[in-house]
Amino acid sequence: MRFPPLSRRAVLKGLGTAMALPWLEAMAPAAGLARRPGGKVAPTRMAYLYVPNGAHMPGWTPEQLGDDFTLPRVLEPLDPFKQQLLVLSGLAQDTARAHGDGGGDHARSMACFLTGVHPVKTNGADIRAGVSVDQVAAAKMGHHTRLPSLELGVDPSAQSGNCDSGYSCAYSSNISWRSPTQPVPKEINPRLVFERLFGDDSPDRLTERRRRYNRSILDLVSEDARRLHGRLGVDDRRKVDEYLGAVREIERRLVMAEQRRTEEVERPDDLVKPEGVPKDNQDHLRLMLDMLVLAFQTDQTRIATMVFANEGSNKSYNWIDVPEGHHSLSHHQGDAEKQEKIARINRYHVEQLSYFLGRLKEIPEGDGSLLDHSMIVYGSGIGDGNRHNHNELPIVLAGGGCGRIRTGRHLRYDEDTPLNNLFLAMLDRMDTPVDELGDSTGRLDRLDG
Known part of the structure; x- marks a missing residue:
């Protein structure tokens, strides 16, 4: 069966989650x-x-x-x-x-x-x-x-x-x-950035839901991901699997960082720091930096x-x-x-x-x-x-x-x-030219050879 092209803004959805996808061959050329x-x-x-x-x-x-x-x-x-x-x-x-x-x-x-x-x-x-x-x-x-x-x-x-x-x-x-x-x-706070990138709701509400159900963000979108696989070619399937694996690894590291912080709190000042900020x-x-990679990979910014x-x-x-x-x-x-x-x-x-x-x-x-x-x-x-x-x-x-x-x-x-x-x-x-910026005197030359 031949499927219509995916939108560049296609997402995986589930229980307050909207998980953006990386660039896929199945996607139609998108604006911008x-x-x-x-x-x-x-x-x-x-x-x-x-x-x-x-x-x-x-x-x-x-x-x-x-x-x-x-x-x-x-x-x-x-x-x-x-x-x-x-x-x-x-x-x-x-x-x-x-x-x-x-x-x-x-x-x-x-x-x-x-x-x-x-x-x-x-x-x-x-x-x-x-x-x-x-x-x-x-x-x-x-x-x-x-x-x-x-x-x-x-x-x-x-x-x-x-x-x-x-x-x-x-x-x-x-x-x-x-x-x-x-x-x-x-x-x-990397946890808040993660929720901002993948939440279809406010970060606080999404975090509360996920903790209530004790589930990974990938669990929430698993059914949508399964349906998506059925319409993708081999290369796109591999790319989606690698992307989901990277997200799961970041989730794991976030949890480990938060656990270490809970275990290592020694001073009262530490108690007011946002949850999810690693001590290391x-x-x-x-x-x-991994959050930034994900944001670029999924074209969220x-x-x-x-x-x-x-x-x-x-x-x-x-x-x-x-x-x-x-x-x-x-x-x-x-x-x-x-x-x-x-x-x-x-x-x-x-x-x-x-x-x-x-x-x-x-x-x-x-x-x-x-x-x-x-x-x-x-x-x-x-x-x-x-x-x-x-x-x-x-x-x-x-x-x-x-x-x-x-x-x-x-x-x-x-x-x-x-x-x-x-x-x-x-x-x-970036195709966003301006005539001047601050104390600029012209374009820097030799960047293209």
Whole structure:
């Protein structure tokens, strides 16, 4: 029997659940998808991943330019993805500099990273920055997906308080800005993100139902999944089975993280933290990154941000033998031991990026993979944490942008080239072009060869 094409927005349903599906050959071309090389249809996604306090730049920057380069120590975990990577040197965020406002480099770094707008120095309610690149894209194309954008992190967003030399905590804990006065808070609870992606109801009500019946989300949609199998070809069946297996594995990890947290609560402060937030940092980061993979895979959003830690974070990393605070170490004053520990933290974060890219690369879609159809920016709004400089930023771009980026190179740009020039070029490749963004001076060139 020949079945009509599936809608790109087809879902598996059951008991308050609407589980989006990955891209399948059986799906008809859907709104907002462009035909790419090879005649296949795929959406372009973009994500911005932020790390605080700059980087140990000698361990970050490759010595060679062009396509014959070696990834140095900090970036070495990305070696399996070298051919899907651009290392971009020379980019700057001038608007993170003081410009007469004195201290507050950390707050300015995050507030302007995606906006290119110098934030108003205040610790009151009159915060003002700019519209971030992710929200520019979301406003233009967010109607194509259930979620216009997705904002994730592991540290809570704040909307008030004094966090950095007279700058509001809103600046140092929010990277996404819907308007100059409205930051978009990030979600840090992987359980709530999971329920948001797969619930056909409010997350609280769905969670309550599932616990009442003590069932996996896959149990709730099993009958619908069985019916779907009957109308799919062999390749699509395999893809759906792999996808459902990945969802079940994430559910298992969520339960384990929640159980560990319940067992390890020692301080009263822990009791007020949202359920589902893992105590282990790597577990937390990877669960959030897995949620982002699922959101892209099921085309629930094509635009996302992920903050590995709030700017100025003084988190310690005992599990990699760095008991000192990250921010304290970043003021290394040339001390070799402190620089070594900063490099260790940087490499640890890059290992999580490598995990994320690996997950994107292993998921086939159309004529390539999720990674082929994505643009992933990873970096910081500070260069060297000791200098608090905002030029020579640590920036990498991963993914092929649906064939519109030629990766596998280290490119160097003129000193103080605005980072926002990269963002303008990315918006073009999302088919959401704008004339300017923040302090942009034009499109970043050489991305396509």
